[in-house]
Amino acid sequence: MGNYIPVTDAERERMKKTVGIADVSEFFAGIPEEVLLEGSLNIPEGVSELDVLRKFADISRKNVVFRSVFRGAGIYDRYIPAIVEYVTAKEEFVTAYTPYQPEISQGVLQSIFEYQTMICELTGMDVSNASVYDGATAAAEAVAMCRERNRNTVVLSEGLHPQVLEVIETYCFGSGMKIVKVPLKHGRTDTGLLSHMLDETVACVMIAQPNFLGQIEDAGVIGDMVHDAKVKFVMNCDPFSLAVLKTPAGYGADIAVGDGQSIGPAMSFGGPTFGYMACTSAMMRKLPGRIAGETVDTEGKRTFVLTLQAREQHIRREKASSNICSNQALCAMTAAVYLSSVGPEGLKTAALSSISKAHYLKNKINGLKGFESPECGEFFNEFVTHSPVEPHLLCDRLAKRGILGGLPLKGELEGYILWCTTEKNTREHMDELVEVLREVCGL
Amino acid sequence: MKLVFERSRKGAGTSYFPANDVEDRVLPEHLLRETPLRLPELSETQISRHYTKLASEVFGVNNGFYPLGSCTMKYNPRINEKIAALDGFRNIHPLQSDDTIQGALEVLSLAEKYFCEITGMDNMTFQPSAGAHGELTGVLLIKAYHHSRGDFGRTRIIVPDSAHGTNPATASMAGFTVVTIPSGKDGRVDIEALQAAAGDDVAGIMLTNPNTVGIFEKDILKITEIVHKAGGLAYYDGANLNAIMGIARPGDMNFDIVHLNLHKTFSTPHGGGGPGSGPVGCKEFLSRFLPGPVCVDEGGSYKTIMPAYSIGRVKSFYGNFLVVLRALAYVMTLGSDGIRTSCEQAVLNANYMKRRLEERFESAFAGHCMHEFVLTLAGLKKETGVSALDFAKALLDEKMHPPTMYFPLIVPEALMLEPTETESLQEMDRAVDVYMRLFELAHSDPEYFHTAPHTTSVKRPDEVLAAREPKLRYGFSE
Incomplete structure (x- = not known):
């Protein structure tokens, strides 16, 4: 029923005449008969816009939107100023292609340039690309950047997000790079074990900051150790945390990567977000993906272009550093609009508020019998507690009260919950959570 | 156009977040950032206007014809x-x-x-x-x-x-x-x-x-x-x-x-x-x-x-x-019916444009095409010195997006067009007229093409400079 074809029936006849065909089936004469579809696709007939909207509104209501969220683990329920959504919904930004024609794409190119600058400011790194798919693929691309002829092993902290680890493993199944994992000790990368893993076959070491359990890693010690072994140091950082935390550049990282969901995009069931990638000038030509650069036009006017394209697949083909083509441009722009809107003070305010709330909540929850946290160090906005009740059962009970509880952990941390706070969690909501916990645990 | 950083004024920002309602917790000094965070500080009015200006220098499907071959730039239903x-x-x-x-x-x-x-x-x-x-x-x-x-x-x-x-x-x-x-x-x-x-x-x-x-x-x-x-x-x-x-x-x-x-x-x-x-x-x-x-x-x-x-x-x-x-x-x-109809129209549109353009232009491959086709400007370049790039740049002055250039690699001076099914006959006819006019102009005034585009906010960029001396971020006033 619905379609988006402007050509009328009468016009269609005229066009067919121009081309010299009686029926459009003539165009498909080159398709072998046994391949041509018999009948029509087994998909319902088209419906009106109103019907399709109703259908999806119904489906959307089968999802639970929690009024109070204490779950993070890579996706964060943050407040996004209204202006961000309006600006990024402008039709020009939404419907444009990759800016291959710079003369009519200065708006997109400049927005990428501005985004790159903001990422460099947050991370302290020299160079940023225009974004990749997400934080996990950014991590996998960073590993590939570090590979050298005799250095084919990557050392990964188990403090990385489990899904980041999984994606790197998948990419390494392709590239043939070997993975070694460093376990955690008291919630942080075990530096004693790490020191024994650094030999001349190691290409890079990657840690998360803050790590998956919310802990702030001793990145200074790790960075020095890694560089002493002439190994590349990759930090996977939540860009939001960099409003207050020491930058990866400050720790001597060669590459900084991470997921940008925390600085603009909505939770969106986990996608689309975007991955940022930034590195030192020395590694600039190994950075994958689009990069916008400043130059001048024939009249000497400041102009932005996609540059250093000699790295990319459409030029280098099988010798390219990565196959990436499309990225997450509109999500990266969302981050740029978010960061411009909240500004340095706003971002700092939200970060400090997130930290303070996490500490408040941790104390409150730890005050409940059976909820103590394991031994650990300083943390950002996530922390772990034990649960006296089976964590999934506990969260199901919380869900009935409109609260998304922390994430039940797996493996060695079975029985533990990873809690998260953001600037959106009020004292009232946190107190309510604690009361509900007390109630459902019969305390 | 000014960068967002160049519009920034200290203290101009809007505050969007509520005050912290629990005890302030500050992390130990050695874990904190040592360098200032130079994000822009703008009022919401300025943010709105900055991005409106940027949007005015972007060409989307909402702005006009976008026959980028291989990219299927069809209309994006709202x-x-x-x-x-x-x-x-x-x-x-x-x-x-x-x-x-x-x-x-x-x-x-x-x-x-x-x-x-x-x-x-x-x-x-x-x-x-x-x-x-x-x-x-x-x-x-x-x-x-x-x-x-x-x-x-x-x-x-x-x-x-x-x-x-x-x-x-x-x-x-x-x-x-x-x-x-x-x-x-x-x-x-x-x-x-x-x-x-x-x-x-x-x-x-x-x-x-x-x-x-x-x-x-x-x-x-x-x-x-x-x-x-x-x-x-x-x-x-x-x-x-x-x-x-x-x-x-x-x-x-x-x-x-x-x-x-x-x-x-x-x-x-x-x-x-x-x-x-x-x-x-x-x-x-x-x-x-x-x-x-x-x-x-x-x-x-x-x-x-x-x-x-x-x-x-x-x-x-x-x-x-x-x-x-x-x-x-x-x-x-679309449903099963609309999917098929859309496909057929996409192919008809491509063949219609191909046929009409072949009155002047040389197709890389003869006969019916599917949803896209490739022109080669090798002959035109030989005759007039106007390359596929020059031709594409001249199209920028015509309020339409140029086709994909220099792809596939097996066709010299390639221009690849894919009109998609969501383009009107009037717009395709206008495009053909423009291409024809430019084809004639290439013979009478090739110089016009070498300096094209003429009406855009910026002219051809120095891409060699961009790659030789990479400036990939704003340098602030240092």
Whole structure:
């Protein structure tokens, strides 16, 4: 029923005449008969816009939107100023292609340039690309950047997000790079074990900051150790945390990567977000993906272009550093609009508020019998507690009260919950959570 | 145009966040940033105006004709944006328990059903975020399949020379060696060359069909047979699916794996470079290798599982979910009838423009095309000195986006046009008139082209300078 074809029936006849065909089936004469579809696709007939909207509104209501969220683990329920959504919904930004024609794409190119600058400011790194798919693929691309002829092993902290680890493993199944994992000790990368893993076959070491359990890693010690072994140091950082935390550049990282969901995009069931990638000038030509650069036009006017394209697949083909083509441009722009809107003070305010709330909540929850946290160090906005009740059962009970509880952990941390706070969690909501916990645990 | 940083004034920002309502907690000094964070400080008025100015220097599908070959820049229906903005989709966490995300899983399950039907596949993953990402996923499936049979000797992937650059780049990333086979004079795969390349060291072939010159591989069954007989798998690059959707299916051409570009064929917006979505479908014998989690329909309720021999995740969570959602809304709006009609119109539009332009221009390949076609300006360049690049730049003054330039690589001075089905006859006629006029002008005033564009806010950029002295971020006042 619905379609988006402007050509009328009468016009269609005229066009067919121009081309010299009686029926459009003539165009498909080159398709072998046994391949041509018999009948029509087994998909319902088209419906009106109103019907399709109703259908999806119904489906959307089968999802639970929690009024109070204490779950993070890579996706964060943050407040996004209204202006961000309006600006990024402008039709020009939404419907444009990759800016291959710079003369009519200065708006997109400049927005990428501005985004790159903001990422460099947050991370302290020299160079940023225009974004990749997400934080996990950014991590996998960073590993590939570090590979050298005799250095084919990557050392990964188990403090990385489990899904980041999984994606790197998948990419390494392709590239043939070997993975070694460093376990955690008291919630942080075990530096004693790490020191024994650094030999001349190691290409890079990657840690998360803050790590998956919310802990702030001793990145200074790790960075020095890694560089002493002439190994590349990759930090996977939540860009939001960099409003207050020491930058990866400050720790001597060669590459900084991470997921940008925390600085603009909505939770969106986990996608689309975007991955940022930034590195030192020395590694600039190994950075994958689009990069916008400043130059001048024939009249000497400041102009932005996609540059250093000699790295990319459409030029280098099988010798390219990565196959990436499309990225997450509109999500990266969302981050740029978010960061411009909240500004340095706003971002700092939200970060400090997130930290303070996490500490408040941790104390409150730890005050409940059976909820103590394991031994650990300083943390950002996530922390772990034990649960006296089976964590999934506990969260199901919380869900009935409109609260998304922390994430039940797996493996060695079975029985533990990873809690998260953001600037959106009020004292009232946190107190309510604690009361509900007390109630459902019969305390 | 000023950069957002150049508009910044200390203290000008708006505050959006409530004050902290619990005791302030400050982390130890040695963990804190040591350098100032130079983000811009702007009032909301300034933010709004800055981005409105930037938007005025962007050319989107809403601005005009966009016949970028291979990119399928069709209209992006706004209802899909509205659906993607629904609270129940936009504000859910991917790590919620399955019983609280039944709607999202229903979306993925329906999308799998419909896109498998369109492609002739049995199962599909929506984790890949773009076409190239789908290619990587697909080629890793090929690798996992051979390894599962204990066959580690298949180290080569066949790619025709007309392929997108992502194909060979993908094969390399997955640890394969690329075997490039030449195209015949008609732009199609050279069957003899393929036969010669296909051996027991071949893991598979990556193929776009219709190919990148807009021609259907009429020997497609022969091609997939040769690869299968050699023990390899056939991978379908879905970049050009708009040309055959509802007419023919890659699965029926005996392809084993398919990727789709939802941001091309299924109308989701390109966002100035992304986010896209590149779901990968496969035949049943490969389903156990798919990235997970995948969604399983258990008679009206849905759950997620990891396939038994999964290659692993290729992205966090469920991929670019809101993009998949938009594409599904599009498919349901069009329905089986609309999908076919859209395909037929896309092909008619391409043939109409090709026929009309051939009155002056030289087509790289004669005869009917599918959804796109390639002109070669080699003759024009020889006669007038006006190159494909010059011609494209002159089009920038005409309020229409130029075609894809210099692709495929096998055609000299190539301009590749794909009008899509969402363009009106009037706009296509206007475009043809402009092309004709410029063709004449190239003969009378070639200099006009060398200095084009003339009316844009910036003129041709110095790309050599950009690459030689990279300035990739704002330097502030230092």
